[in-house]
Amino acid sequence: GASKRIKVDGVEYNTDPTFTNVTKSIISHTNKGLHLNDQHPVGILRDLIERKLNSVDNVFMPYNNFKPVVTTWENFDSLGFPANHPGRSKSDTYYINQDHLLRTHTSAHEVQCFQDLQTSKHKGFLISADVYRRDEIDRTHYPVFHQMEGARLWEHGDLDSLKRDLEVMEKALKENQTHTKLLCVSDAPAIDPEENPKQSYMTAPEVELTVAHLKRSLELTVSEVFNRKIESLREMKVANVPTELKYRWVKAYFPWTAPSYEIEVWWQGEWLEICGCGVIKQDVLNKAGFKLDSTMGWAFGLGLDRIAMILFEIPDIRLLWTADERFHRQFKRQTITAFKPYSKHPGSIRDVAFWLPEGTIGQEEEIHENDIMEIVRDTAGSLVESVKLIDSFVDPKTNKKSLCYRINYQSMERNITNLEVNDLQKEVVGRLIDKYHVTIR
Numbered sequence: 001g002a003s004k005r006i007k008v009d010g011v012e013y014n015t016d017p018t019f020t021n022v023t024k025s026i027i028s029h030t031n032k033g034l035h036l037n038d039q040h041p042v043g044i045l046r047d048l049i050e051r052k053l054n055s056v057d058n059v060f061m062p063y064n065n066f067k068p069v070v071t072t073w074e075n076f077d078s079l080g081f082p083a084n085h086p087g088r089s090k091s092d093t094y095y096i097n098q099d100h101l102l103r104t105h106t107s108a109h110e111v112q113c114f115q116d117l118q119t120s121k122h123k124g125f126l127i128s129a130d131v132y133r134r135d136e137i138d139r140t141h142y143p144v145f146h147q148m149e150g151a152r153l154w155e156h157g158d159l160d161s162l163k164r165d166l167e168v169m170e171k172a173l174k175e176n177q178t179h180t181k182l183l184c185v186s187d188a189p190a191i192d193p194e195e196n197p198k199q200s201y202m203t204a205p206e207v208e209l210t211v212a213h214l215k216r217s218l219e220l221t222v223s224e225v226f227n228r229k230i231e232s233l234r235e236m237k238v239a240n241v242p243t244e245l246k247y248r249w250v251k252a253y254f255p256w257t258a259p260s261y262e263i264e265v266w267w268q269g270e271w272l273e274i275c276g277c278g279v280i281k282q283d284v285l286n287k288a289g290f291k292l293d294s295t296m297g298w299a300f301g302l303g304l305d306r307i308a309m310i311l312f313e314i315p316d317i318r319l320l321w322t323a324d325e326r327f328h329r330q331f332k333r334q335t336i337t338a339f340k341p342y343s344k345h346p347g348s349i350r351d352v353a354f355w356l357p358e359g360t361i362g363q364e365e366e367i368h369e370n371d372i373m374e375i376v377r378d379t380a381g382s383l384v385e386s387v388k389l390i391d392s393f394v395d396p397k398t399n400k401k402s403l404c405y406r407i408n409y410q411s412m413e414r415n416i417t418n419l420e421v422n423d424l425q426k427e428v429v430g431r432l433i434d435k436y437h438v439t440i441r
């Protein structure tokens with residue numbers, strides 16, 4: 001028979017029984033555009049970074065309206081992800097059908113934007129968008145978040161332009177540190193033949209300069225954003241405001257960049273991962289239609305939500321998605337202010353303990369934690385605060401495995417009643433039984 005069709009952002013897609021795993025609750029997030037709202041923490045942050053990076057030499061074309069459905073080719077193949085890469089699995093990614101998915105990162109648009117650059121006066125781009133990953137549920141994880149992708153190109157062999165642009169960037173970085181100094185506590189070398197090799201089509205000086213430009217650009221971004229935060233703390237007369245900002249460069253791996261890095265910032269006693277980046281692989285640029293080996297450059301991908309939560313002191317990631325005016329009226333364009341909590345509505349805790357069906361332990365059929373998260377999320381939507389595994393054991397006699405999950409139901413918007421929670425819990429349990437044939441203990 002004809003397969004069911006689903007509509008995402010006004011476009012209809014065929015579903016496919018073995019691939020489709022998007023849910024109504026996830027699809028309902030695809031038209032929210034939080035990054036476009038410059039009075040929302042995510043949008044304010046996006047706007048601040050865009051302004052700063054384009055204040056230097058105005059080379060970045062902004063793309064902020066790409067739709068979230070992309071092809072498997074765009075999200076993975078075009079970037080050189082191997083066929084067996086775990087990111088492709090249905091337990092991590094929301095598929096519409098075999099060939100379409102909700103992008104898991106903004107890199108899915110790189111090839112298309114590089115294509116555009118060939119006929120544009122711009123020499124780079126910034127893409128901001130919502131991205132989707134199946135994940136656990138707690139105060140810092142949400143299946144939808146936002147990334148900003150950046151990229152910058154030069155002609156292969158044009159060392160003079162590269163040097164000039166680097167000088168301009170270095171100057172901008174220095175000027176941005178009048179209040180708070182950046183302090184690099186550990187660097188990753190641009191050229192590291194064993195652990196983070198360069199591509200053979202680029203010369204050593206080209207790699208050194210491209211990497212230096214990439215690093216200075218991200219340092220400028222970090223300095224801009226955290227300086228503003230530190231300044232706002234000073235104005236509020238908060239005690240122990242940091243006088244310097246520590247950061248470090250760490251080598252990394254991404255299938256479409258070489259060498260690759262991550263930048264991390266020391267904030268309130270923890271290393272905070274800010275973004276992954278690297279020198280774009282020749283193959284991606286060639287796929288985008290550039291004349292063979294004519295081009296080189298860098299790319300980065302930065303997660304906006306976690307940084308926004310820190311800057312705006314937002315304690316629960318679901319607040320980013322609330323419709324409550326008490327949240328929205330607190331934020332102003334281009335301004336970092338600390339969120340003032342309003343009264344939290346009481347929550348309600350329920351446990352569900354069950355035996356897995358016999359013979360599934362360690363097998364492919366064994367239920368994946370993200371599948372449990374999805375059932376809870378699809379049933380309770382934004383009424384669930386967290387889901388935690390609190391107990392797990394195998395009975396040595398029967399060799400059966402037991403799991404116990406604790407679900408914390410709580411709304412950001414209103415009081416939820418016990419009756420309502422009971423109904424939700426009943427539905428979660430029912431769906432666990434129907435779909436995964438568990439036996440409730």
Ligand code: PHE
Pocket residue numbers: 104105106107149254257275276277278299300301302
């Ligand atoms: N897309 C990567 C991620 O989501 C980040 C990245 C972007 C890394 C561009 C390198 C270049 O983790």
